[in-house]
Amino acid sequence: MAGGGVTDGGMTRVARPTMNDVARLAGVSLKTVSRVVNGEGYIASATAARVEAAIAQIGYRRNEIARRMRPGQESTDLGLLIGDLRNPFFGGVAAAVIAAAHAGGYGVMIASVDEDPTAERHAVEGLISRQVAGLLLVAGGEDFGFLADEIGLGTPVVFLDRPAAGLEADEVVLANEAGAREGTEHLLAGGFTRIAIIVAASRHSTGERLRGYRNAISAALGEVDESLIVQLDKGSAEEAEAAARTLLAAPNPPDAVFATTGFVTLGLLRALDGRTDIGIVGFDDLPLADMLPVPVTVLSSEPTELGTLGVRTLFDRIDGDTTPPRHHEIQPRLVVRSSGRPRSP
Amino acid sequence: MAGGGVTDGGMTRVARPTMNDVARLAGVSLKTVSRVVNGEGYIASATAARVEAAIAQIGYRRNEIARRMRPGQESTDLGLLIGDLRNPFFGGVAAAVIAAAHAGGYGVMIASVDEDPTAERHAVEGLISRQVAGLLLVAGGEDFGFLADEIGLGTPVVFLDRPAAGLEADEVVLANEAGAREGTEHLLAGGFTRIAIIVAASRHSTGERLRGYRNAISAALGEVDESLIVQLDKGSAEEAEAAARTLLAAPNPPDAVFATTGFVTLGLLRALDGRTDIGIVGFDDLPLADMLPVPVTVLSSEPTELGTLGVRTLFDRIDGDTTPPRHHEIQPRLVVRSSGRPRSP
DNA sequence: ATGAAAGCGCTAACAT
DNA sequence: ATGTTAGCGCTTTCAT
Numbered sequence: 024m025a026g027g028g029v030t031d032g033g034m035t036r037v038a039r040p041t042m043n044d045v046a047r048l049a050g051v052s053l054k055t056v057s058r059v060v061n062g063e064g065y066i067a068s069a070t071a072a073r074v075e076a077a078i079a080q081i082g083y084r085r086n087e088i089a090r091r092m093r094p095g096q097e098s099t100d101l102g103l104l105i106g107d108l109r110n111p112f113f114g115g116v117a118a119a120v121i122a123a124a125h126a127g128g129y130g131v132m133i134a135s136v137d138e139d140p141t142a143e144r145h146a147v148e149g150l151i152s153r154q155v156a157g158l159l160l161v162a163g164g165e166d167f168g169f170l171a172d173e174i175g176l177g178t179p180v181v182f183l184d185r186p187a188a189g190l191e192a193d194e195v196v197l198a199n200e201a202g203a204r205e206g207t208e209h210l211l212a213g214g215f216t217r218i219a220i221i222v223a224a225s226r227h228s229t230g231e232r233l234r235g236y237r238n239a240i241s242a243a244l245g246e247v248d249e250s251l252i253v254q255l256d257k258g259s260a261e262e263a264e265a266a267a268r269t270l271l272a273a274p275n276p277p278d279a280v281f282a283t284t285g286f287v288t289l290g291l292l293r294a295l296d297g298r299t300d301i302g303i304v305g306f307d308d309l310p311l312a313d314m315l316p317v318p319v320t321v322l323s324s325e326p327t328e329l330g331t332l333g334v335r336t337l338f339d340r341i342d343g344d345t346t347p348p349r350h351h352e353i354q355p356r357l358v359v360r361s362s363g364r365p366r367s368p
Numbered sequence: 369m370a371g372g373g374v375t376d377g378g379m380t381r382v383a384r385p386t387m388n389d390v391a392r393l394a395g396v397s398l399k400t401v402s403r404v405v406n407g408e409g410y411i412a413s414a415t416a417a418r419v420e421a422a423i424a425q426i427g428y429r430r431n432e433i434a435r436r437m438r439p440g441q442e443s444t445d446l447g448l449l450i451g452d453l454r455n456p457f458f459g460g461v462a463a464a465v466i467a468a469a470h471a472g473g474y475g476v477m478i479a480s481v482d483e484d485p486t487a488e489r490h491a492v493e494g495l496i497s498r499q500v501a502g503l504l505l506v507a508g509g510e511d512f513g514f515l516a517d518e519i520g521l522g523t524p525v526v527f528l529d530r531p532a533a534g535l536e537a538d539e540v541v542l543a544n545e546a547g548a549r550e551g552t553e554h555l556l557a558g559g560f561t562r563i564a565i566i567v568a569a570s571r572h573s574t575g576e577r578l579r580g581y582r583n584a585i586s587a588a589l590g591e592v593d594e595s596l597i598v599q600l601d602k603g604s605a606e607e608a609e610a611a612a613r614t615l616l617a618a619p620n621p622p623d624a625v626f627a628t629t630g631f632v633t634l635g636l637l638r639a640l641d642g643r644t645d646i647g648i649v650g651f652d653d654l655p656l657a658d659m660l661p662v663p664v665t666v667l668s669s670e671p672t673e674l675g676t677l678g679v680r681t682l683f684d685r686i687d688g689d690t691t692p693p694r695h696h697e698i699q700p701r702l703v704v705r706s707s708g709r710p711r712s713p
Numbered sequence: 714a715t716g717a718a719a720g721c722g723c724t725a726a727c728a729t
Numbered sequence: 730a731t732g733t734t735a736g737c738g739c740t741t742t743c744a745t
Contacts, residue, residue: 038439039521041722052732057724065730082517087497088436088443089722092737094383096724098433100477100498107463111655114459118452121480130494132445133478135466149475152432153445172427176384292659310456311656314637386738397716402740410714434738437721441740716745721738728733 040081049077060085091154100130101337102150105161106137112285112307112326113161116183119330120159127338129156140164151178157337159183159330167192179340183333184324185228187348193340195333195351199228199306202322202355203235206304207281209320209357211243214365215279215302219251219270221291223258223284232283232306251277255287263290271301278302279363285309288319303362306355318360328353385426394422405430436499445475446682447495450506451482457630457652457671458506461528464675465504472683474501485509496523502682504528504675512537524685528678529669530573532693538685540678540696544573544651547667547700548580551649552626554665554702556588559710560624560647564596564615566636568603568629577628577651596622600632608635616646623647624708630654633664648707651700663705673698 042060046053051070058064059074066074077083091098101124106113117133124131132153134146143164150158151173158180160167166189167182174180174192182194210218220236222229233252240247250273253266263282267290270277279302282288288305292315295301299317308323332351387405391398396415403409404419411419422428436443446469451458462478469476477498479491488509495503496518503525505512511534512527519525519537527539555563565581567574578597585592595618598611608627612635615622624647627633633650637660640646644662653668677696 043722053722054724054733055731058731061724063724067730070730084493084497086499086722088433088499089737090724091433092437092722092739093724094737096737108453108459108466109456109463111454111456111459114453114456117462118454118480121453121478125479125491130498131478133462133466133476134470135463146470148429152429153475154431154433289656309656311634311654311660314661315656315659316661388738398738399716399740400714403715406740412714415714431738434721435740437723437738438740439721441721714745717743719740719742721740723737725736726734729731 039086040083041086042083044081045074045077045083048081049073097341098154098156099128100132100153100155101157101159101334102147102153102155103131103133103159103161104143104146104150105133105135105159108135110285111310112324115326116161116330116333119327120334123331123334127334136162138163144169157181157341159333159337161185164188179337181333181337181340183329191348193336193349193351195329195336195353197228197324197329198352198354199231200235200238202357203232203281203283203306204239205235205355205357206306206320206322206363207236207239208243209359209363210279210281210302210304211239213279213302213363216244217248217251217275217277218279218281218302219253219277220281221253221255221263221266221270221283221287223255223263223287225254229258229283236281250275258284258286260286260290260293263287264294265290267291267294271295271298279304282306288321292319300366302365308358312358313360317362317366320360320363321358322355323358324355325353384431385428386431387428389426390419390422390428393426394418442686443499443501444473445477445498445500446502446504446679447492447498447500448476448478448504448506449488449491449495450478450480450504453480455630456655457669460671461506461675461678464672465679468676468679472679481507483508489514502526502686504678504682506530509533524682526678526682526685528674536693538681538694538696540674540681540698542573542669542674543697543699544576545580545583547702548577548626548628548651549584550580550700550702551651551665551667551708552581552584553588554704554708555624555626555647555649556584558624558647558708561589562593562596562620562622563624563626563647564598564622565626566598566600566608566611566615566628566632568600568608568632570599574603574628581626595620603629603631605631605635605638608632609639610635612636612639616640616643624649627651633666637664645711647710653703658705662707662711665705665708666703667700668703669700670698 042053042056045056056074058066059071103120105117108114121131136142136146143162161183168189170180171190180192186196187194222233237247255262280291282291282305285307303319305321308321312319387398387401390401401419403411404416448465450462453459466476481487481491488507506528513534515525516535525537531541532539567578582592600607625636627636627650630652648664650666653666657664
């Protein structure tokens with residue numbers, strides 16, 4: 024598929040016009056065209072006009088690929104590795120990255136891989152082989168040690184949302200523990216006392232979120248009831264739904280649940296089947312969360328801030344910043360709706 | 369920003385290893401390395417092993433950019449122009465495009481531009497100058513005539529979701545009129561008789577959707593009450609909300625509303641303020657639409673089908689298909705939830 | 714089975 | 730103010 028030859032149905036494929044074509048048409052040298060195109064050096068306005076005319080006439084457009092071959096000529100593309108864009112969190116991060124990159128005159132090569140370390144590595148190598156000027160990684164892989172060489176070679180890498188695993192590199196992550204603690208405290212303040220937590224697959228920064236939950240619970244209640252902690256295997260909405268049903272049907276059920284990711288919140292919501300007597304706080308905002316029968320209180324993962332700060336950090340490196348790797352932490356924002364308050368029956 | 373020099377904090381930037389470096393280390397010629405890397409021609413297994421070892425040792429990776437310079441060597445990247453990825457429809461299309469491209473061994477350069485013809489043209493030219501093998505456009509621009517040359521030069525272009533404006537090109541669009549008609553008929557079948565329609569900015573394929581609505585209404589009711597047709601200017605959720613409020617507060621208000629886009633549905637939902645006595649059908653599916661107090665019936669715009677078929681069409685062209693431009697139409701899928709059925713009070 | 718030479722489109726260095 | 734030359738990393742003839 025799409026690997027075929029240059030078989031062109033019998034037609035000869037026309038060549039794209041080059042600087043040389045423009046030069047010939049305008050009766051100047053190649054270099055003069057280059058100067059006009061790049062607005063560099065001094066050129067007689069008459070010559071410039073002639074060149075411009077030739078460019079317009081044959082529809083010349085600079086070949087970025089050829090330009091990029093020259094040593095020292097940095098690429099003007101960033102590489103972004105991210106999960107499924109149908110996930111609104113990823114969509115938000117990608118949107119912010121693309122906007123920030125464009126604002127700085129950069130394009131974005133995007134590779135989308137979900138939860139598959141091998142595919143992730145492949146994708147990253149694909150990005151590198153395209154000579155991107157820098158890499159933004161929202162990646163779950165366990166070991167990115169192989170990137171150390173790359174960074175040494177001059178391609179800066181910034182990890183987004185998940186810490187740089189297996190090497191020292193810039194990272195922009197969420198204050199997961201503090202956020203989860205704040206969310207749990209919100210539930211506590213709402214008068215809930217049997218607060219369960221559904222933890223998505225440990226590959227996410229859910230360990231930190233669990234820690235924040237534990238801190239809040241033990242500070243307020245003295246001890247943590249381990250039976251209220253449910254650890255998921257993959258973390259899908261379906262798995263979360265099943266787990267939530269089991270939890271709610273238990274002999275001594277919780278009166279509130281902290282959901283560690285957007286998918287978990289979704290599954291939990293479905294498991295509720297219309298019940299409104301359970302307190303809920305979820306990590307990650309959800310579209311339409313404010314329109315639900317009981318609007319859901321969440322910790323927003325601030326995808327826009329994450330993406331924007333990630334690109335800014337990358338730009339600093341591209342501009343030559345060689346200070347030690349930076350660790351940026353973004354505070355999740357508690358968006359109080361009503362699911363974390365006691366329900367008046 | 370990020371335009372700076374190669375100032376490397378005093379460190380000399382190490383050069384990335386090239387085929388030449390590998391060749392020298394392995395004691396073979398450059399071409400032999402090339403053959404090994406591309407698995408082409410016959411090479412003694414001993415030589416191959418030596419080359420592989422050298423590659424592993426210095427961490428060589430083929431430079432896709434240089435490779436792409438050779439004439440006839442098609443790029444292995446597709447260019448995608450699309451709106452804000454925070455919009456779930458765009459997110460879904462992008463996810464499908466990326467997945468399909470990857471499956472075919474292609475990468476994706478993504479440019480995101482919303483509702484700005486000038487920026488759109490700029491972005492498209494940026495994509496072209498990167499020598500992409502093909503272009504997927506979800507674009508609102510009025511005239512893409514400037515692309516005709518490009519297509520002639522051998523870069524195939526496929527328009528997604530919106531028709532190719534100003535030129536003959538492949539397109540994969542929705543059967544908007546049929547879909548809107550079906551949605552309106554669903555409302556009619558639910559017993560609603562005063563069905564309003566809120567039409568988003570005309571740049572979308574909303575004209576067709578309005579036509580479908582008109583057809584359904586006049587077929588069933590004989591004539592269309594023009595006061596029930598509201599035309600928005602931009603089509604934002606806020607604008608839709610305001611328009612919906614006005615509509616519902618009118619002396620002779622509608623008993624149901626057809627929303628022509630996801631944003632319009634969103635605004636309409638907000639304007640309802642909890643009211644459940646209004647029938648609703650919206651174009652574009654919404655995440656969590658099934659969890660709302662009154663689950664919303666929608667016409668799904670099938671983003672996955674759109675993206676997948678778009679890439680397939682593009683691959684056919686890349687493989688040399690020179691038949692006349694194709695027009696693919698995807699049938700929106702009516703997802704019946706309950707908002708289109710009469711409410712039992 | 715392997716190698717040498719040419720050249721893709723562009724820009725940098727060095728003329729003029 | 731403009732032109733010449735060389736070469737980026739690779740693949741493609743065309744040898745051997």
